[in-house]
Amino acid sequence: MVPSSIFLCSVILIIRAVRGEGYQVYTKNPASNCVEGINDALTEVTFGDIDPDAVYYTGLCNSVYHTTSLALSTMKWCTTQKQKDKGWKLMNHYCEEYGSVSLPSWEELSSKVNQSNLIEDVNTVDPTIIGTVFNSTIVLSEEAWWAGQHTDDVWTTEEGYHHGFGWGLYILVGLAILFGTLNRLFAVFVRSYSASVSSPQEVSPFSHKSRWYTMYRKHIEVPALFGYKHSQASAWGFLSIPTRIQGLFIFGYVALNVIFTSVGYHTFYENVYWYGQKDTQIIRYLSDRTGIMCFYNLPLLWCLAGRNDVILWMTGWSYSTLNLFHRWVARIAVLQAIVHSAGYTWLERGYIAVEMKEQYWWTGVIATIVMSLLIPFSVRPFREKFYELFLLIHIVLALVTLVTCWYHVKIWDGAYDPWIWASVAVWAMDRVIRVIRGIVLTYKALSKSGINTKATIPWSSSDQKGLIRLTITTSIKIIPQPGQYYFIYTPYSLKPWENHPFTLASWTVNANDTTLNFLVAPLKGATKRWQKKILKNQERQIDMRLLLEGPYGHTNPVEQYDKVLFLVGGSGITSILPYLYKLKLISIQVPEPTIREIRVIWIVKDQNYAKDVLDNELREYVDMGACGDIPTKVDLYVTRGGANGQQDLVGSLGYDTTESSPTSASSSPGITSTPMIEKIESQNINEPSTDTNNDGELSTSNSDMELGSSASKEKITKSVGLTIHQGKPIVKDLVHQSVNGLVGSERLAVSACGPSKLMDDARASVCEIYGNGENQVDGKRIEYFEESFCW
Ligand SMILES: Cc1cc2nc3c(=O)[nH]c(=O)nc-3n(C[C@H](O)[C@H](O)[C@H](O)COP(=O)(O)OP(=O)(O)OC[C@H]3O[C@@H](n4cnc5c(N)ncnc54)[C@H](O)[C@@H]3O)c2cc1C
Known part of the structure; x- marks a missing residue:
C-alpha cells in the first residue's frame, strides 16, 4: 500500500515538477x-x-x-x-x-x-x-470589498478541500496497504510462533490474546461479509460478496468518499459569484469536488487492475482481491463523474446548446457516458459468459475515458493532466512488464521453428471430457514455486492478444530450460478450440507454440502446519500438485519437518478428469500412500457414473492388488509406483456419510464396494493412499474430521480450490471451527487458504 501510494504520488509530483508547477494544496487563503x-x-x-x-x-x-x-x-x-x-x-x-x-x-x-x-x-x-x-x-464600500474577498477566500478554501480530500483517499489507500502488509507479517509471526509450540504438553489454555485473535479470524478475517457466499455469485449472479475484512476496506473507502463529498461546503448570501443563490453555490462546489475526486480515483483504478502491481507485491493479496477493490473504486469514480456532470448540466441548464459546442463540455459528456457504460458491461454474468468481449469492451472504453478526460481538462492548462498521466504510467508499466515477462520466458516460440508445446488429451478419456495436458518448454531455465500461475497466449492465431491464466501443475528443471505442465479443463472458448485441434489428431496429441507470461500468484506456507487438508474440485487439482511436490522435498531434506499428514479430497464429475493425473503426478503418492515420508491419503469422489465406471478407472490405471512394479519417474510431483488400490467406496450423491472408521475415513458401510479379497483388502488398506468414492462429500464433515484428528497443539491448513460452492463450504466450515467451544480450536491452529480460478 505504502509503495503503491508513494508510486502514485511520485508520478503525479514528478509530472508536475517537470511542468515547473509544483504541487500546492491551499492550506490558507492566498494574499492575492x-x-x-x-x-x-x-x-x-x-x-x-x-x-x-x-x-x-x-x-x-x-x-x-x-x-x-x-x-x-x-x-x-x-x-x-x-x-x-x-x-x-x-x-x-x-x-x-x-x-x-x-x-x-x-x-x-x-x-x-x-x-x-x-x-x-x-x-x-x-x-x-x-x-x-x-x-x-x-x-x-467595506461590505462590497468583504463580499468580494470572502467569495475568493471560500473559493480557494473549497479548492483546498477538493484536493485535500483527494489526497486523503490516497492516505487511506496507503494505510490499507500498510495494514495488509502488517497483517501479512503478523500472520508469518503467528505461524512461526505457533510452529515452535509443537508438543501436546505445550498447549496453552485459551488465553486472552488468543481469544481475541480467534474472534478476529472467526468474525472478521475469514468469513463472507454476510451469509455464506463469497466465491459464489449473489443477487441473481450479479454481485460478488467480499469477505468481511475486504468488506471493511470497501466500506471504509466508500464511506470516506461519501463523507469527503458531503462536507466542507461554505455558502453565504453575498457571494459575488452567485449572489443570493446558496443552492447554486453548493451544486457548483459539489460538482467540482466530485469531478476532482473522480480524477484522484483514476490512477488508483488503473493500479488495482494491473497484474504487475506493487500493491500485490507488498500485501500478498490475491489478484482477485485487488480486482474486487478495482470494481468498487470504479463504481465510486463513475458515480462521482455522473454527479459532476449532472451538477454542471443543472448549472448551465440555460446554455446547454452553447456549451455543447465547447470541447471541454462534449468531451466531458462522452467521458461520463463511456465510464457509465463500463459498469453494465462488467457485471459478473457478462464477464462469465463473454469474457473476451468483456475484456475488449473494457479496454476500448477505458482508453476512450482517458483520452476524453484529457481533452475535458485541457482548459485548465495541464493542471489536471498528472492524474491522467499517472493512470497511463500505471497502465503502461503493467503492459510493458507483461511483454517483458512473456518474451523472456518464451521468446524462442516466436522464431520460425519455435514449437515449444505438446498438447495432449490422454487416450484414457473415452469421451472428450478429459483434461488437456499442455507441456511447455520455456526459453530459459526457471525454478518454479507452488501457487504460481501463468497466462498462456497463442501468438500465431487470429487473436494473438487473447490469454488465459493456468496454474502450474508440475515441472522438470532441465540443464538450459524448464518444462512446465499445465492441466486445462476444456470450456467453451480458447480451451475448446485447443481441445478440438487435439482431438482432430488421431494420436490425440499436437505440437503448438504458446507464449507464457508469468509467473504470478503466491505460495501458501502449508509446510508450516502439522496436517494439511487439500479440498479440490475438477481442474483445481492442478493447484495442489506443486505443493505435494514441495512437501515431498521438505520431508526428504528437512530432518524433522513440521508436516506430518496430508489428506487430499478430490471431487470430479467423471473419471476421465482423474485418470491422467492419477496416472502421472499423483501416481507416486497414491502408490506409496505417502508424499516422501509424509503419510498421504487421496480420496477421490466421482459424482457421475456408476461403480462400474470406477472399476474401469481402477483397471485402466493398471492397479493390481497383489503386484508392485515401478513404472516411471519425473522430477516434480512424480511417478514411481507400487500400484495398489484400497477400495472403491460408493455413496449416494448428496447423501451424507454416516460414520467414520478408525482412520477418520468417510464410509457408508452398506455401499462399500471392495476390490480384491478381504485379506488383500486389509493388506492394501494399510499400504496405499487412494480411496475412490461415488457421490459428493460433505465438506463440513471432512473439515471437522481433520480438526478432530489434531493432537495436542497440532495445527491444520485447509486449502481449497475448485467450484465456488466447494470453496464457500470450506470457508464456512473453517469459520465454524474457530472458537473455544467443544470441537472448536483457536485461531492459530487452523488456517484457510483459497486458490480461486475466477475473478
Ligand atoms: C488464477 C487462475 C488460475 C487458473 N488455473 C487453471 C488451471 O490450472 N486449469 C484450468 O483448467 N483452469 C484454470 N483457470 C480457469 C481458466 O483460466 C479458464 O477456465 C479459462 O480461461 C477458460 O478459457 P475459455 O476461453 O475456454 O473460457 P470460456 O468458456 O469462454 O469461459 C469460461 C470461464 O472462464 C472465465 N475466463 C475466460 N477467459 C478468462 C481469462 N482470460 N481470465 C480469467 N478468466 C477467464 C470466464 O469468465 C468464464 O467464467 C484458472 C483461472 C484463474 C483465474
Whole structure:
C-alpha cells in the first residue's frame, strides 16, 4: 500500500515538477485574494467605457474606470504590501494571459482619476446597485470589498478541500496497504510462533490474546461479509460478496468518499459569484469536488487492475482481491463523474446548446457516458459468459475515458493532466512488464521453428471430457514455486492478444530450460478450440507454440502446519500438485519437518478428469500412500457414473492388488509406483456419510464396494493412499474430521480450490471451527487458504 501510494504520488509530483508547477494544496487563503476579490466585486456593476464586444479581460483591463476603481479600492482595503503586490501581479497576469493587455501601474492609474467624478463607498453587492453602469471611478464600500474577498477566500478554501480530500483517499489507500502488509507479517509471526509450540504438553489454555485473535479470524478475517457466499455469485449472479475484512476496506473507502463529498461546503448570501443563490453555490462546489475526486480515483483504478502491481507485491493479496477493490473504486469514480456532470448540466441548464459546442463540455459528456457504460458491461454474468468481449469492451472504453478526460481538462492548462498521466504510467508499466515477462520466458516460440508445446488429451478419456495436458518448454531455465500461475497466449492465431491464466501443475528443471505442465479443463472458448485441434489428431496429441507470461500468484506456507487438508474440485487439482511436490522435498531434506499428514479430497464429475493425473503426478503418492515420508491419503469422489465406471478407472490405471512394479519417474510431483488400490467406496450423491472408521475415513458401510479379497483388502488398506468414492462429500464433515484428528497443539491448513460452492463450504466450515467451544480450536491452529480460478 505504502509503495503503491508513494508510486502514485511520485508520478503525479514528478509530472508536475517537470511542468515547473509544483504541487500546492491551499492550506490558507492566498494574499492575492484581496485584489482578486475587489475585482470580482467590481464586476457586479459595469462601466461605461468597457467595450461590450471585447473579450472579457480585454474589456476590463482596457477600461480606465474599472482599472482605476480596482487600484483605489485596493489601496483602501488591501492593507499589507504583500496583498497589494501579489494581487496586482495576479491581475496583471490575467490581463496579459486572457486579455492581451498589461495593467498600468498605480501611479499611472492615479493620474487618470477624475476626483470630481469619483464615487466612494459604493456597495456593489446591494441588489439595487447590481448591474448599474458607472461612468466614473468608484471605490468599494467595506461590505462590497468583504463580499468580494470572502467569495475568493471560500473559493480557494473549497479548492483546498477538493484536493485535500483527494489526497486523503490516497492516505487511506496507503494505510490499507500498510495494514495488509502488517497483517501479512503478523500472520508469518503467528505461524512461526505457533510452529515452535509443537508438543501436546505445550498447549496453552485459551488465553486472552488468543481469544481475541480467534474472534478476529472467526468474525472478521475469514468469513463472507454476510451469509455464506463469497466465491459464489449473489443477487441473481450479479454481485460478488467480499469477505468481511475486504468488506471493511470497501466500506471504509466508500464511506470516506461519501463523507469527503458531503462536507466542507461554505455558502453565504453575498457571494459575488452567485449572489443570493446558496443552492447554486453548493451544486457548483459539489460538482467540482466530485469531478476532482473522480480524477484522484483514476490512477488508483488503473493500479488495482494491473497484474504487475506493487500493491500485490507488498500485501500478498490475491489478484482477485485487488480486482474486487478495482470494481468498487470504479463504481465510486463513475458515480462521482455522473454527479459532476449532472451538477454542471443543472448549472448551465440555460446554455446547454452553447456549451455543447465547447470541447471541454462534449468531451466531458462522452467521458461520463463511456465510464457509465463500463459498469453494465462488467457485471459478473457478462464477464462469465463473454469474457473476451468483456475484456475488449473494457479496454476500448477505458482508453476512450482517458483520452476524453484529457481533452475535458485541457482548459485548465495541464493542471489536471498528472492524474491522467499517472493512470497511463500505471497502465503502461503493467503492459510493458507483461511483454517483458512473456518474451523472456518464451521468446524462442516466436522464431520460425519455435514449437515449444505438446498438447495432449490422454487416450484414457473415452469421451472428450478429459483434461488437456499442455507441456511447455520455456526459453530459459526457471525454478518454479507452488501457487504460481501463468497466462498462456497463442501468438500465431487470429487473436494473438487473447490469454488465459493456468496454474502450474508440475515441472522438470532441465540443464538450459524448464518444462512446465499445465492441466486445462476444456470450456467453451480458447480451451475448446485447443481441445478440438487435439482431438482432430488421431494420436490425440499436437505440437503448438504458446507464449507464457508469468509467473504470478503466491505460495501458501502449508509446510508450516502439522496436517494439511487439500479440498479440490475438477481442474483445481492442478493447484495442489506443486505443493505435494514441495512437501515431498521438505520431508526428504528437512530432518524433522513440521508436516506430518496430508489428506487430499478430490471431487470430479467423471473419471476421465482423474485418470491422467492419477496416472502421472499423483501416481507416486497414491502408490506409496505417502508424499516422501509424509503419510498421504487421496480420496477421490466421482459424482457421475456408476461403480462400474470406477472399476474401469481402477483397471485402466493398471492397479493390481497383489503386484508392485515401478513404472516411471519425473522430477516434480512424480511417478514411481507400487500400484495398489484400497477400495472403491460408493455413496449416494448428496447423501451424507454416516460414520467414520478408525482412520477418520468417510464410509457408508452398506455401499462399500471392495476390490480384491478381504485379506488383500486389509493388506492394501494399510499400504496405499487412494480411496475412490461415488457421490459428493460433505465438506463440513471432512473439515471437522481433520480438526478432530489434531493432537495436542497440532495445527491444520485447509486449502481449497475448485467450484465456488466447494470453496464457500470450506470457508464456512473453517469459520465454524474457530472458537473455544467443544470441537472448536483457536485461531492459530487452523488456517484457510483459497486458490480461486475466477475473478
Ligand atoms: C488464477 C487462475 C488460475 C487458473 N488455473 C487453471 C488451471 O490450472 N486449469 C484450468 O483448467 N483452469 C484454470 N483457470 C480457469 C481458466 O483460466 C479458464 O477456465 C479459462 O480461461 C477458460 O478459457 P475459455 O476461453 O475456454 O473460457 P470460456 O468458456 O469462454 O469461459 C469460461 C470461464 O472462464 C472465465 N475466463 C475466460 N477467459 C478468462 C481469462 N482470460 N481470465 C480469467 N478468466 C477467464 C470466464 O469468465 C468464464 O467464467 C484458472 C483461472 C484463474 C483465474
